[in-house]
Amino acid sequence: MNQVIYAENLKRDYIKIKGLINRKKTVITAVDQISFDVKKGEIFGILGENGAGKTTTIKMLITLLAPTSGVCKVLGFNTFGEEKKIRNRINFIFGGEMGVYRRLSGRDNLQYFANLYHIPRAEAKRKVEEVLKIVGLSEKADDLVETYSKGMIQRLQIARGLMNDAEILFMDEPTIGLDPLGARALRNLIKTLKEHGKTIVLTTHYLNEADELCDRIAIMKKGKIVALDTPQGLKKLLDSTKTMELTIKHSKHNYSEEIKRINGIKSVDFKEGEECDNYLIKYDSNLNIVSEILKVTNEIISFSQKELTLEDVFIHLLGERV
Amino acid sequence: MKKIVSIILGTMKIQMKNSFVRPMYRFCLIVNPISNTILLYYMFRNSQMSDFMTYVILGAGLSSLWECICFSSVGDINRERWYGTLPAIFCAPAGFNLIILGKIIGNTVLSLISLGITVLTAGILFGAGIRIANLSGFLLAFLLSICTFVVISQVFAYLLTLSRKTILFMNCLSIPIALVCGFVIPVELLPNWIFPLSYSLPMTWAVKLIRGTFDVNFTENEYLFCLAILMIEILIYTIIFCLLYRIIDRKVKIKASLELM
Numbered sequence: 001m002n003q004v005i006y007a008e009n010l011k012r013d014y015i016k017i018k019g020l021i022n023r024k025k026t027v028i029t030a031v032d033q034i035s036f037d038v039k040k041g042e043i044f045g046i047l048g049e050n051g052a053g054k055t056t057t058i059k060m061l062i063t064l065l066a067p068t069s070g071v072c073k074v075l076g077f078n079t080f081g082e083e084k085k086i087r088n089r090i091n092f093i094f095g096g097e098m099g100v101y102r103r104l105s106g107r108d109n110l111q112y113f114a115n116l117y118h119i120p121r122a123e124a125k126r127k128v129e130e131v132l133k134i135v136g137l138s139e140k141a142d143d144l145v146e147t148y149s150k151g152m153i154q155r156l157q158i159a160r161g162l163m164n165d166a167e168i169l170f171m172d173e174p175t176i177g178l179d180p181l182g183a184r185a186l187r188n189l190i191k192t193l194k195e196h197g198k199t200i201v202l203t204t205h206y207l208n209e210a211d212e213l214c215d216r217i218a219i220m221k222k223g224k225i226v227a228l229d230t231p232q233g234l235k236k237l238l239d240s241t242k243t244m245e246l247t248i249k250h251s252k253h254n255y256s257e258e259i260k261r262i263n264g265i266k267s268v269d270f271k272e273g274e275e276c277d278n279y280l281i282k283y284d285s286n287l288n289i290v291s292e293i294l295k296v297t298n299e300i301i302s303f304s305q306k307e308l309t310l311e312d313v314f315i316h317l318l319g320e321r322v
Numbered sequence: 323m324k325k326i327v328s329i330i331l332g333t334m335k336i337q338m339k340n341s342f343v344r345p346m347y348r349f350c351l352i353v354n355p356i357s358n359t360i361l362l363y364y365m366f367r368n369s370q371m372s373d374f375m376t377y378v379i380l381g382a383g384l385s386s387l388w389e390c391i392c393f394s395s396v397g398d399i400n401r402e403r404w405y406g407t408l409p410a411i412f413c414a415p416a417g418f419n420l421i422i423l424g425k426i427i428g429n430t431v432l433s434l435i436s437l438g439i440t441v442l443t444a445g446i447l448f449g450a451g452i453r454i455a456n457l458s459g460f461l462l463a464f465l466l467s468i469c470t471f472v473v474i475s476q477v478f479a480y481l482l483t484l485s486r487k488t489i490l491f492m493n494c495l496s497i498p499i500a501l502v503c504g505f506v507i508p509v510e511l512l513p514n515w516i517f518p519l520s521y522s523l524p525m526t527w528a529v530k531l532i533r534g535t536f537d538v539n540f541t542e543n544e545y546l547f548c549l550a551i552l553m554i555e556i557l558i559y560t561i562i563f564c565l566l567y568r569i570i571d572r573k574v575k576i577k578a579s580l581e582l583m
Contacts, residue, residue: 100405104336108336115416117416160410
């Protein structure tokens with residue numbers, strides 16, 4: 001596969017100046033020397049907490065922001081200085097209710113953006129109908145966007161992003177605001193786009209979505225990439241840890257401390273119920289957990305091994321927030 | 323070329339639709355010229371100026387036109403910022419400068435309605451009209467005035483992409499420019515120290531030129547002098563814009579001023 005995105009030691013600082021006379025300059029590093037590449041036809045995910053630098057990375061890739069230092073190339077061209085060679089070959093979808101003209105109809109919005117992407121009028125007309133159908137807005141196409149629901153605006157944004165048949169589509173939290181059916185339809189659309197050879201760079205807070213869609217995922221923390229691999233590869237980071245859900249007959253006693261004392265136990269989360277209590281136990285994969293638990297209590301109702309998820313990896317890498 | 327025309331026309335159309343649905347814009351476009359005409363008529367009625375109606379009509383018309391352009395073209399940057407569409411148009415292959423040009427031409431064309439409303443108000447309420455002494459000269463001056471408004475608005479609109487305080491600057495530009503450029507009162511009545519500023523703005527010469535075409539005593543030499551200076555200033559501001567475009571296009575990507583923070 002060819003490389004379509006290349007970033008090396010990419011850095012972006014924001015400078016904030018406070019005060020009029022005693023000007024105080026603060027430098028905030030949003031993206032801190034990250035390196036990665038994306039191959040043609042790949043779905044590349046960028047995950048991270050709010051403020052981790054995902055959106056800033058996307059903005060540099062779509063030619064909206066200049067990098068402070070480092071290399072940032074899309075389709076072989078620098079995103080700062082060679083923007084014109086990139087812009088008609090990419091498109092982007094930002095999550096939320098922004099990015100479209102609210103006092104125009106959905107159709108007017110799409111026709112206008114088709115014009116801005118140099119799509120000939122006849123083709124634009126056909127394309128508008130096509131994308132409206134894809135996002136399920138055909139019937140509301142002539143209504144003003146200000147009458148749309150949050151999800152409909154988000155779908156219109158997606159339609160806008162599909163207008164120029166871009167080689168690379170950047171999606172920054174595209175399922176925000178979509179209902180479960182809308183989100184599922186978008187995931188299917190992303191899969192279809194991949195089948196058609198499109199490259200997609202996706203940021204999301206929904207880890208299941210990233211797990212389902214992405215070929216590779218970069219996890220960002222405070223502007224840096226702390227892990228980059230396939231979803232399976234990322235889960236292998238936690239291969240030495242297993243998770244068990246344990247249900248015990250309700251008692252006034254919380255066994256967390258006794259369980260924690262077992263050699264090989266990494267963490268225990270306790271949830272008290274009316275008839276039974278639940279424990280989520282993370283432990284060393286070499287440990288014979290059931291026999292060890294039975295030494296603590298024989299009131300076990302059920303236990304089940306929990307599959308490792310991206311969320312486990314995410315929490316492991318970024319740390320749990322209190 | 324076809325692509326450029328298509329983008330300008332497409333943007334003009336969208337801009338006109340977008341502007342006209344805003345109540346504030348409709349107020350500036352329709353109510354403002356009526357109230358300006360009435361107020362200026364009563365202010366100038368006892369001025370003992372023989373041509374005071376040209377000041378009333380041109381003053382009210384051009385002030386309203388400038389206000390519409392100012393609140394729309396310049397304010398548009400802020401609106402696009404709030405809609406979240408500024409990044410989308412900035413990164414579009416069409417080119418941001420062309421899109422801004424289309425928006426400004428669209429606004430200017432639509433704002434011409436305010437000029438028509440001024441003439442109608444003066445005619446209906448006060449039975450006043452304007453007698454054009456030099457029709458071909460007036461048409462040329464009028465066309466150049468439109469170019470002046472477009473060029474100046476483009477310079478301001480582009481400068482304001484650098485700042486998030488657009489509303490503040492927009493308010494600062496509206497009335498002072500109308501006064502400094504002699505829309506309402508002759509520039510000669512202003513303090514001397516303002517002259518350099520007034521005469522460095524092409525609108526001053528555009529207004530002088532238009533007003534001259536209503537005056538039978540305005541000689542051909544005076545007309546040609548004003549015309550020459552106006553054209554030179556339009557050219558200078560166009561060059562300034564071209565330079566600014568390159569600098570600002572680079573600067574907004576470094577400063578990240580296209581979005582709300």
